[in-house]
Amino acid sequence: MNSKSNVNRDKFVLTHEEQKSYDTLKHRSPEWANMFLHMLFSGRDKITARLMGSLYRENLVGSYQHSQIIPSHHLKHSPFKDSEVLCTRFPSQNLTILASITGKHAFNRIDVQGPFYWLKENVYIRVQHPNELLTAILTEDPSLKGPHCRQFEDDLENSATHMTLTLSYQALRHQQNSMSLLHYLEGQTDAYLTSEQSVVEGHPVHPGAKLRKGMTTEQTIAYASEYGNEINLQFVLVHHSLTRKQSLGNSYNAIVFQMFTGLKEAIIEQLPSSISLSDYDVMIIHPWQYSEVLTKAYSDELSTQHIIPISYSAPYFAGLSFRTLMPKFPDMSPHIKLSTNVHITGEIRTLSEQTTHNGPLMTEILQSIEMNDSWFKALNTKSVPEWAGIHFYNEADDAAIQEQRSEQLGTLYRENIYHYVTEKELPLIPSSLVVTSTQSEIPLLVELIQRYQHHQSQAERTSILDWFEHYATSLIDYVIPLLVKYGIALEAHLQNTIAIIDSDTGALSKMLIRDFEGLRIDEKQLNLSGYDTHHFHEKSRILTDSETTVFNKAFYSTIQNHLGELVACIAKYYQDTTLENDLWHIVRHHIHDLMTQFKTSHLDASRIQKIEALFFNPQIDYKCVTTMRLLDEAHAYTYVKVDNPLKK
Known part of the structure; x- marks a missing residue:
């Protein structure tokens, strides 16, 4: 791909949402307002990155087929230096968007970072806002211009504004703080609450990661977790x-x-x-x-x-989930x-x-299952x-x-999760494990692995694999038997679990799984296991007769979202091309061992074979978060087939 060296930039203009936030900040703190402008393109680019990544992964408007990965030195006179570049074409428009690749991972996931550039007629033009990419998507496939695309356009504008708002706040707040995130958390009165507040960038792959529609900037600052303000219930x-x-x-x-x-x-x-x-x-x-x-x-x-x-x-504080609030330890409400x-x-x-x-x-x-089933009695993982x-x-x-x-x-x-925590343990929301402090490039997850390596006096690679195996086993040994034996698929993603860490060793001590709103239950299987569901709410979406729906919920939340994010984080930091495969091998091997044990039990053999085939299928369903937003499908999920890292 050849081009002339000509990078154009449009005039700097604030969107309507950005202008409202900027005006609020000018009256609140001129220093914050200036930092907001300084971080503007960082905020916009982080939302564009999520949109471009999902465009590729979901094959929206054929983007997976229309993408190439090209070494930057093959792009003559381009703005990209020393990286691989994702080039996604929009054929009907003779238009290509380009981005630096920061990681390639399982499930057809590619992580990209800004600045982004359009390439048309050999001219590079800086992408100013994620809605430029949305316009290209809708132009490429006009059938997507339904009643919800305008709302999605507003969502992206709102999300980019709030991403900038939080990035600018964190830059000001921590500009004198040189501590790593692990040491910072250990110095807090309530490490768990602080870990939730540290996840300032929201959902790692959703283009609506920082959406706060319905609130003013002042209300967002007052009530969103990343600003740490006390909320009186x-x-x-x-x-x-x-x-x-x-x-x-x-x-x-x-x-x-x-x-x-x-x-x-x-x-x-x-x-x-x-x-x-x-x-x-x-x-x-x-x-x-x-x-x-x-x-x-x-x-x-x-x-x-x-x-x-x-x-x-009753002074409370917002968690990462905006509507879930908690007191500050030692309050055990x-x-x-x-x-x-x-x-x-x-x-x-x-x-x-x-x-x-x-x-x-x-x-x-x-609780009945945890008390009466000998398998669950022995685990270090419990429900909240x-x-x-x-x-x-x-x-x-x-x-x-x-x-x-x-x-x-x-x-x-x-x-309250502190009922399960001892003085020598550090409770963390797993979403924080992939976060770095403002002054450090080391994710919290890697800090824990490094502490574990020091404590165990092991080689680096051995420590990485051992730490991850213990963590993954604690999650899998609860979620998968619950799915197979009882037909219950917990939504055990990064935000719905609590990792309780041994402060001395850095290893996982125990795990908690919370929030039953989004789980799915194979009602027939649960009934056959001896649990009645007639007293569940008459509008219950969690009860289903679709085995596929139940499996997808467990696989997406636990394997793709939870373990997948940790694997990607580790592999990206250590830049080891074989490490990601080794980490997935741990997951594959352990699930295989579980299935082997199930086959020797009294459980339905055909059911186990069916679930095993799904786990190890060469391709697996992946939830399409951007497609769902364009189609306004909050509850009726849309999936695309992607390569499965657990395939045999």
Whole structure:
């Protein structure tokens, strides 16, 4: 590919979203506003990188077939130096987009980084914004110009703006901090909360990684995890005629009062004598949801005292999942999942009726399995209980709005993870393992491996493989037997697990898996295993008769998303072309051993053979996050076939 040396740049212009954020920052902190402009193209490029990577991986508009990987020295007079370059053509437009490749990994994944360039008629033009790439996609295939492409365009603009916002904040906050991320976390009062707050770039491959539609810049800074601000929960009482609730081990209110010291007394003190607490249920509402939704859409219930605000101090902090909040250690109050009418990543993050209803029911089933199945008793991996859930429900509401109103007000109470952590352990969200500090190029995962290597006095490669094998085994030994024996596919991706690390050795000590909202269950298999599902919510999406759906959920979350990200991170850092294959061999070998054990058990042999064939098939389904956004498929997943690193 030859071209003239001519790199053009358009005039520097802020988008509408960027201008709003910049104007806010000018009044808040001129230094931050200047840093925002400085980081502008870094933020835009990180979203463009996710979009271009998914374009290739998903073969959207034939991009996989229309791509070439070319050494940069074969591109005469190009802006690329000393790297391989991904060149993706749009044939009908005689247009090519080019990017430096930072890694090539399993599942047809290519990681790229900016700056990006268009090449047309031998001229290189700097890509200014990810929406330029979206325009090329829609021009190449006009059939994608449906009702949702405009929304996706807005999403990319919003996401790029918030990526810049967080990058600029982190650059200012840590510009004097020379510590590695591991040492920084170890110096915090609450290492786990800080690990969640450290994942500032969001989803590693989703082009809507930093989407915050529905909030102003000030609200984003106040409530998003990366800014670390304290959030005061809003407690309300809701008349029991307007709630549906579920709890495990005790009545709903009794569990909530046990979780929050002094709450019951505070409520009794505030209630007029004419109102009986026994007629009401406690609900917690996100302060953004309280001001933006409750006070406007539930004004009738407020005026009639069917909903009563309660003054009670409970300082919490947002986790990586915007709607999941937690106290700061040593406060051991529960983690709480709340409804927020904010569009984040791929969907609006309200709380479905099935989530609050089924959480305690799934807890009961998983705890029973962990207590009674000898396989699970021996593991160092456990599920995190969801003790209680509640949502608003008004039978008198019109059917057209009933579900929407129910999902806008809901609370789910989850066990605080510090109940499982000793003084010599470091709890981390695995999403943070692939993160580096602002001043260091070493991912947290590699820091842990290096500590393990030092403690074990082993060779580097041996330490890498040993550390990873112990970690992968802890995850696989829980998720895969649960899938095979009971038909339960947990959504055990990086964000839904907790890695508890031995501080001395750097090795995994134990693992926790949380959040049952997105799991899938082969209802027939679970019933055959002795667990009833008739009491699950009538709208439960988690119950299915599709074995493929259940398998895909387990494989995507655990193998592709979770272990796949760790493998890619390790291989990229050590720049060893054989290391990634060796890491995948560990996963393949261990799953093979599990399947061999299953074959000698009393389990259905044909079912095991079918699942084994799926695991080791030469090609595997991969979820198409960008295609799904263009088609507006939040729940009906779209897949593409990609090469499977577990193939025999």
